[in-house]
Amino acid sequence: MPATMKDIARLTGLSLATISKYLNGGHVLPANQRAIEQAINQLGYTVNSVARSLKTRRSMTIGVLIPHLENVFSTSIISELEDKLHQVGYSTIICDYHHDPEMEAEKLDFLAHRQIDGLVMMPLSGCRDALVKLRERQIPVVLIDRPVEGLDCDAVLVKNRKASFQAVSRLAEAGHERIAIICGPQGVYTADERLYGYMDALKHYQIKLDEDLVQYGNYDTKSGYVLTARLLDRQKPPTAVFVTNHEMTYGSVLAVNERDLLMPKQLSLIGFDHKLLNQVLRPPLAVVTQPLKQIGQTVAELLVHRLTGINRQEPAIIKYLDAVWHDGGSYGPLS
Amino acid sequence: MPATMKDIARLTGLSLATISKYLNGGHVLPANQRAIEQAINQLGYTVNSVARSLKTRRSMTIGVLIPHLENVFSTSIISELEDKLHQVGYSTIICDYHHDPEMEAEKLDFLAHRQIDGLVMMPLSGCRDALVKLRERQIPVVLIDRPVEGLDCDAVLVKNRKASFQAVSRLAEAGHERIAIICGPQGVYTADERLYGYMDALKHYQIKLDEDLVQYGNYDTKSGYVLTARLLDRQKPPTAVFVTNHEMTYGSVLAVNERDLLMPKQLSLIGFDHKLLNQVLRPPLAVVTQPLKQIGQTVAELLVHRLTGINRQEPAIIKYLDAVWHDGGSYGPLS
DNA sequence: CTTACAGAGCGAAACGTTTCGCTCTGGTTA
DNA sequence: TAACCAGAGCGAAACGTTTCGCTCTGTAAG
Numbered sequence: 001m002p003a004t005m006k007d008i009a010r011l012t013g014l015s016l017a018t019i020s021k022y023l024n025g026g027h028v029l030p031a032n033q034r035a036i037e038q039a040i041n042q043l044g045y046t047v048n049s050v051a052r053s054l055k056t057r058r059s060m061t062i063g064v065l066i067p068h069l070e071n072v073f074s075t076s077i078i079s080e081l082e083d084k085l086h087q088v089g090y091s092t093i094i095c096d097y098h099h100d101p102e103m104e105a106e107k108l109d110f111l112a113h114r115q116i117d118g119l120v121m122m123p124l125s126g127c128r129d130a131l132v133k134l135r136e137r138q139i140p141v142v143l144i145d146r147p148v149e150g151l152d153c154d155a156v157l158v159k160n161r162k163a164s165f166q167a168v169s170r171l172a173e174a175g176h177e178r179i180a181i182i183c184g185p186q187g188v189y190t191a192d193e194r195l196y197g198y199m200d201a202l203k204h205y206q207i208k209l210d211e212d213l214v215q216y217g218n219y220d221t222k223s224g225y226v227l228t229a230r231l232l233d234r235q236k237p238p239t240a241v242f243v244t245n246h247e248m249t250y251g252s253v254l255a256v257n258e259r260d261l262l263m264p265k266q267l268s269l270i271g272f273d274h275k276l277l278n279q280v281l282r283p284p285l286a287v288v289t290q291p292l293k294q295i296g297q298t299v300a301e302l303l304v305h306r307l308t309g310i311n312r313q314e315p316a317i318i319k320y321l322d323a324v325w326h327d328g329g330s331y332g333p334l335s
Numbered sequence: 336m337p338a339t340m341k342d343i344a345r346l347t348g349l350s351l352a353t354i355s356k357y358l359n360g361g362h363v364l365p366a367n368q369r370a371i372e373q374a375i376n377q378l379g380y381t382v383n384s385v386a387r388s389l390k391t392r393r394s395m396t397i398g399v400l401i402p403h404l405e406n407v408f409s410t411s412i413i414s415e416l417e418d419k420l421h422q423v424g425y426s427t428i429i430c431d432y433h434h435d436p437e438m439e440a441e442k443l444d445f446l447a448h449r450q451i452d453g454l455v456m457m458p459l460s461g462c463r464d465a466l467v468k469l470r471e472r473q474i475p476v477v478l479i480d481r482p483v484e485g486l487d488c489d490a491v492l493v494k495n496r497k498a499s500f501q502a503v504s505r506l507a508e509a510g511h512e513r514i515a516i517i518c519g520p521q522g523v524y525t526a527d528e529r530l531y532g533y534m535d536a537l538k539h540y541q542i543k544l545d546e547d548l549v550q551y552g553n554y555d556t557k558s559g560y561v562l563t564a565r566l567l568d569r570q571k572p573p574t575a576v577f578v579t580n581h582e583m584t585y586g587s588v589l590a591v592n593e594r595d596l597l598m599p600k601q602l603s604l605i606g607f608d609h610k611l612l613n614q615v616l617r618p619p620l621a622v623v624t625q626p627l628k629q630i631g632q633t634v635a636e637l638l639v640h641r642l643t644g645i646n647r648q649e650p651a652i653i654k655y656l657d658a659v660w661h662d663g664g665s666y667g668p669l670s
Numbered sequence: 671c672t673t674a675c676a677g678a679g680c681g682a683a684a685c686g687t688t689t690c691g692c693t694c695t696g697g698t699t700a
Numbered sequence: 701t702a703a704c705c706a707g708a709g710c711g712a713a714a715c716g717t718t719t720c721g722c723t724c725t726g727t728a729a730g
Binding site: 021024047048049051053055056 | 715717718719
Binding site for chain 2: 685686687688689690
């Protein structure tokens with residue numbers, strides 16, 4: 001059995017209170033310090049963090065609930081976040097809900113039962129009630145990517161509308177008037193914002209909106225592939241396509257490759273978040289990416305601020321971060 | 336403050352023992368069941384898992400220590416593992432050590448202090464002593480990818496030697512005699528195995544080993560790029576290259592693309608693990624991949640077996656899984 | 671010399687749940 | 701009717717740490 005503080009007490013003749021005081025930075029006489037340290041080394045004692053958590057009412061654990069762990073968007077953020085949390089002594093419980101609303105609710109419930117000190121979440125759908133309950137318990141919540149209506153908590157969001165506007169502007173400036181967009185699902189905050197940015201750009205460049213060029217996918221590879229194929233196989237295909245997330249960008253490239261279409265001569269394509277395709281394809285795919293490391297850092301800062309602050313009742317903070325443009329040769333003038 | 340079992344006891348007039356018995360599946364009279372359930376609903380009671388962990392000496396938490404969260408190899412496995420653990424009530428603490436041996440040791444120590452019930456780890460280097468201590472505490476450990484010398488614990492490994500043999504055999508069968516390999520660091524189990532498989536194939540096809548065609552990288556994108564460039568820029572470059580991990584494969588493709596070399600006419604290239612390049616590039620890059628989902632499942636099975644088994648002293652189990660071949664047009668006959 | 675105060679250590683209780691062993695009750699069997 | 705047994709509930713203690721309030725001691729100041 002692992003040594004407990006009682007074993008240290010027996011070996012040193014000191015009280016539990018003194019040993020605890022020493023371990024937690026209190027002042028203890030030098031001779032007692034040495035005796036405690038020697039006993040710790042001798043017995044290989046480590047604090048039982050569970051017992052500590054029970055008494056202090058802090059588990060030193062943060063729950064992180066994400067829609068898909070294999071998504072680069074998720075992993076870059078979590079990697080950054082886990083480091084930052086570790087630096088201040090927190091452990092990170094990971095839960096992947098695989099884009100499934102029921103699993104989202106199930107794993108949120110699971111985390112809520114775990115005495116987490118805080119929650120980081122990329123929400124998908126209607127978990128507002130469960131989140132409100134967490135907030136009632138003064139558990140800090142930081143949302144990533146999309147806010148939850150009616151929930152007063154911190155969030156780190158990307159300026160998706162602006163990013164989309166800028167990407168589509170590139171296509172418009174290259175002379176394209178038949179610019180298609182492959183959106184995410186209607187009603188999803190990020191998808192809506194990216195669509196609005198597209199519309200903003202069309203309006204700005206006085207290009208008439210053609211509803212047939214607006215396709216709604218599920219933010220997965222397959223819908224990127226299928227919708228791109230559908231657009232390209234039309235009698236009157238678009239001359240340019242803007243794809244609005246990482247997975248659909250990949251699917252789109254698959255469909256383009258399958259038809260051996262040359263970019264930018266035969267089709268202009270701009271993707272989202274898929275930085276690898278910006279670097280591997282010839283010509284490089286132009287992509288607009290979310291600043292993943294910065295998101296992770298910002299989330300960590302917000303959360304740590306809440307966890308370590310005296311007054312946890314400050315108003316919610318919403319941070320908007322700019323996307324990053326990675327130019328490439330996948331779009332150009334009409335030919 | 337969240338309701339405790341004492342609040343339920345007050346409301347129902349029942350003892351803590353009865354309530355606990357009910358919550359943990361024991362038999363309680365129907366009238367008492369109803370009273371307890373009603374009180375739980377009324378007060379929004381949830382079990383304090385920290386208190387439960389202290390008493391039961393089980394945290395229901397598994398530590399997962401990996402070298403790089405942004406690596407697809409890691410995320411696929413963890414995604415699978417997290418699901419399986421969740422299904423049996425365990426939470427998954429993630430720790431990313433960024434290929435840094437000191438951080439590996441630090442985060443292993445961090446996890447060891449966390450009363451984890453088990454550990455899953457992709458080891459990098461000399462953490463044997465810390466792992467031995469965990470094993471002494473009867474904490475199940477499952478290693479992924481590489482064993483640790485002198486450590487008696489479960490492991491899930493891929494037949495890297497065989498995978499390498501098979502990939503290089505393809506190049507040999509296509510007639511190549513100047514086949515280069517970009518290995519990982521010497522002394523790293525997987526790197527050594529993949530090199531041995533290369534050597535086995537050369538021997539099998541009676542191709543003389545040319546040490547200049549054996550390059551040692553650091554299993555990162557940069558070394559894949561640099562070493563491929565070095566090989567290709569020689570006066571007498573290899574006609575074929577086998578790159579032995581995901582990141583170096585990507586780096587290699589970057590170097591090939593930069594020189595506008597055509598595959599397979601000017602160079603035959605086979606990669607490792609980078610399934611995306613198998614699907615996106617034209618022609619598709621031939622790759623041999625590790626069966627990530629299967630690894631995750633196997634790890635979870637081993638661990639759950641240890642966690643739920645009566646006799647935790649069974650001999651260590653080492654599972655070897657076959658790699659998967661994804662054919663592509665990136666290699667072919669000499670031209 | 672006496673008083674006051676600060677430093678140091680300690681005992682006891684608490685955190686919220688689980689579990690063991692005891693007691694009681696009701697039903698069944700002889 | 702009496703004895704036995706199983707089911708049900710309960711009280712108390714335990715898990716390992718933290719923290720509060722009390723006591724003691726030594727030093728400095730009046």
